[in-house]
Amino acid sequence: MNKINWNFENTYSGLSNSFKQNINPTPVKDPELVLLNKQLESKLNLDFSKSSNKDLSELFSGNSLPDGSNSIAQAYAGHQFGHFTMLGDGRAVLIGEHLSKNNQRYDIQFKGSGKTAFSRNGDGRAALGPMLREYIISEAMNSLRIPTTRSLAVVKTGEEVIRETSLPGAILTRVASSHIRVGTFQYIAARQKKDELKTLLNYSIERHYPEIKNSNNQALDLLNLLIDRQCNLVVNWMRVGFVHGVMNTDNMTISGETIDYGPCAFLDLYDPKTVFSSIDQTGRYAYCNQPVITKWNLARFAECLIPLIGKNKEEAVKVASEAINTFEKKYEDRWINMMRNKLGLIGLDSKDKSLILDLLTWMHEKKADYTNTFCHLMNLHPNKDELYNDKYFLNWRKRWEERLSKNDSSSKKSIEIMKNNNPVVIPRNHKVEEALSAAGQNDLKPINKILEILNKPYDEQKEIKDYQSPSKSGEKYQTFCGT
Ligand code: AMP
Ligand code: MG
Numbered sequence: 001m002n003k004i005n006w007n008f009e010n011t012y013s014g015l016s017n018s019f020k021q022n023i024n025p026t027p028v029k030d031p032e033l034v035l036l037n038k039q040l041e042s043k044l045n046l047d048f049s050k051s052s053n054k055d056l057s058e059l060f061s062g063n064s065l066p067d068g069s070n071s072i073a074q075a076y077a078g079h080q081f082g083h084f085t086m087l088g089d090g091r092a093v094l095i096g097e098h099l100s101k102n103n104q105r106y107d108i109q110f111k112g113s114g115k116t117a118f119s120r121n122g123d124g125r126a127a128l129g130p131m132l133r134e135y136i137i138s139e140a141m142n143s144l145r146i147p148t149t150r151s152l153a154v155v156k157t158g159e160e161v162i163r164e165t166s167l168p169g170a171i172l173t174r175v176a177s178s179h180i181r182v183g184t185f186q187y188i189a190a191r192q193k194k195d196e197l198k199t200l201l202n203y204s205i206e207r208h209y210p211e212i213k214n215s216n217n218q219a220l221d222l223l224n225l226l227i228d229r230q231c232n233l234v235v236n237w238m239r240v241g242f243v244h245g246v247m248n249t250d251n252m253t254i255s256g257e258t259i260d261y262g263p264c265a266f267l268d269l270y271d272p273k274t275v276f277s278s279i280d281q282t283g284r285y286a287y288c289n290q291p292v293i294t295k296w297n298l299a300r301f302a303e304c305l306i307p308l309i310g311k312n313k314e315e316a317v318k319v320a321s322e323a324i325n326t327f328e329k330k331y332e333d334r335w336i337n338m339m340r341n342k343l344g345l346i347g348l349d350s351k352d353k354s355l356i357l358d359l360l361t362w363m364h365e366k367k368a369d370y371t372n373t374f375c376h377l378m379n380l381h382p383n384k385d386e387l388y389n390d391k392y393f394l395n396w397r398k399r400w401e402e403r404l405s406k407n408d409s410s411s412k413k414s415i416e417i418m419k420n421n422n423p424v425v426i427p428r429n430h431k432v433e434e435a436l437s438a439a440g441q442n443d444l445k446p447i448n449k450i451l452e453i454l455n456k457p458y459d460e461q462k463e464i465k466d467y468q469s470p471s472k473s474g475e476k477y478q479t480f481c482g483t
Contacts, residue, residue: 003050004059008068008096009105012178015203018188018196020072025062025093026114026124028169030158033057034128034444035135037152039455040175044152045101060153060173062093062113069096069108073116077190078183078250079300081284086190087183087250088118091126094179105207107179108152112171125161128154128170129436132447134261135172136435140427140454141258146236147229148258149176168440176257180204182301183250189304201308204254219308223323227298229256231327234294235334238287239342240423241267241370245277245479247285247293249300263479266426268470270363270370276429276479291335295327341421342374343400344414346407355403358396366390369470374422378415380460382424382468423457425464430471 013020033056041048048056058064065071073089080087092111099105111134112126135151142148157169180200188200205218212221233256237244244251245263253259263277272288280286285293302320310316339356340346363373366387375381376388377400387393407414427450435446453467471477 003055004066005045005047006066006068006096007045007099008066008070009099010068010070010096011203011207012074012094012097012107013070013072015199016196018075018191018193019184019200020074020094021088021117022071023073023093023116024065024071025095025110025171027063028061028157028159028171031057031061031063031171032156032158033060033153034156034170034439035132035151035154035447035451036060037135037139037150040150040152043100044098044106044175046098056153057155060110060155061157061171062095062110065095071095073118074179074184075118075187076181076183076250077187078181078248079186079297080248080250081280084186086187088187089116090119090122091116091124092174105177107174107176109174109176109179110171111174112157112169123161125157125159125169126171127161127163127167128156129167129440130262131170131172132436132439133432134174136432136447136451136454137261137264137427138174138258139451140457141242143455143457144236144240144423144426146240146242146258147233147256149174149253151175176253176259177255178204178207178253179259180207180254181250181259182252182254182297182304183248184254185301185304186249189307194307197304197308201305208255217309219305220319220323223298223302223305223309223320224326226254226256226301227323227327227330230294230298231291231330231334232256233258234291235331235338237290238335239338239421240426241270241287243267243274243276243285243287244290245275245280245285247290247297249297252294252297252301265429265477265479267370268428268477269367270360270373271367272360272364276477278478278480291327291331295324295331298327299324338421341417343377344407344418345403346409346414346417349403349406352403355396355399359400362390362392362396366393371423371426372468372470374418375424375468378418378422380424382465419458424460425453425457425468427454428467428470429477430473431467 071093075088077086093113094109097105098108115124131154138148138151152173152175155171159169160166161169188196209225215221251260265276274287275283306316435450438446
């Protein structure tokens with residue numbers, strides 16, 4: 001095990017016990033490595049090549065902790081579907097912070113590693129399907145160039161977990177620039193100890209935003225930076241049709257990385273009200289609601305920071321509210337620019353917004369596939385589709401082409417922008433399910449294949465039609481929280 005060149009330097013575990021519980025993963029019976037992420041291994045400057053499969057299975061199950069690790073469960077709270085709850089790592093431990101050669105710091109976390117002080121009634125474990133699903137989608141998001149936590153490995157534990165049925169247990173090794181969440185601030189703020197809150201603020205700034213270390217109002221600056229990051233993040237989600245599905249405040253990071261791939265899924269046909277999660281009955285976390293909820297979550301973050309923003313509470317609330325209220329305009333501007341990129345529009349034209357909205361309205365009415373409509377506009381549609389001979393669409397297309405002709409750059413530049421912003425392949429729900437189901441039967445070929453394809457989502461690839469088409473069954477796809 002010592003053959004692996006971990007470079008741990010643990011800082012979060014050095015915080016007081018208000019922030020965490022010191023706890024090791026609970027050993028598992030018969031660990032077996034299922035997936036290992038070679039690209040991420042290399043990015044982290046790790047070298048697993050001298051370790052046997054058995055060693056790696058022992059390592060990524062938590063049965064054998066590497067030297068230099070210091071395992072903790074992190075405390076946090078969160079608004080879940082609007083209701084405040086005390087949470088924490090109930091089935092995960094942070095084994096340490098690894099520094100890569102360029103001194104980038106990465107949390108190495110095992111998810112599904114056994115009970116902790118925060119497990120409440122849970123078993124502390126995770127099932128294979130959802131851990132593989134998180135691996136596929138988080139890695140796809142990374143390849144889509146969207147900030148996200150990553151997945152380094154999945155092991156089967158050799159134990160069963162009881163959900164609605166008995167399922168194979170698994171542990172995911174999650175890698176993140178940190179696991180500090182809006183909910184972490186909520187947890188500490190709820191304890192009403194200003195020094196602890198200040199500790200968390202300082203820690204977060206040191207780790208993620210050192211540029212504001214010397215500012216006059218660090219708390220306000222941190223709020224503004226997070227508004228900025230989360231705004232960019234949700235614009236990116238909208239760009240590729242990603243529906244997170246459970247945007248509770250504990251699932252929103254301070255780093256601006258996408259976290260917690262539970263009931264998430266990607267749009268196929270364009271419907272702004274799309275909800276995949278079976279438990280999201282009111283559509284709180286529907287596709288079109290994601291910017292609204294981002295702002296709501298940011299407001300909860302702002303509330304935590306009030307005591308640090310100013311001594312005069314009224315004044316602090318006023319400036320925090322002003323900051324939060326910049327969100328809509330920021331979002332609107334960035335969203336339009338993102339859509340301009342999807343359509344290859346360069347520069348600004350007062351009619352751009354209606355051009356964009358008219359396309360989306362048409363897509364919604366005709367149940368057009370979100371990803372493939374933009375592929376069609378790039379002449380890269382996997383199938384010939386009668387839909388695009390529609391009179392209204394052809395008319396719209398004429399307007400679009402006229403607008404393109406006004407670009408003060410070459411059409412080559414337009415196409416380049418479109419190709420950089422419109423994926424030709426996304427994790428199609430039925431293909432993900434197919435891969436998970438095969439993996440459940442010990443056939444890893446489909447999962448390795450889909451991972452390979454999703455590794456280059458902006459590239460034209462041979463023989464991937466099947467991965468580009470929406471499900472033929474036309475059945476509404478539903479995701480479950482039984483993770
Ligand atoms: P999640 O839905 O994964 O964001 O988790 C929400 C909260 O429930 C977190 O505090 C988790 O640690 C906790 N949790 C989820 N599943 C389990 C489990 N099987 N055992 C213990 N805690 C869990
Ligand atoms: Mg969570």
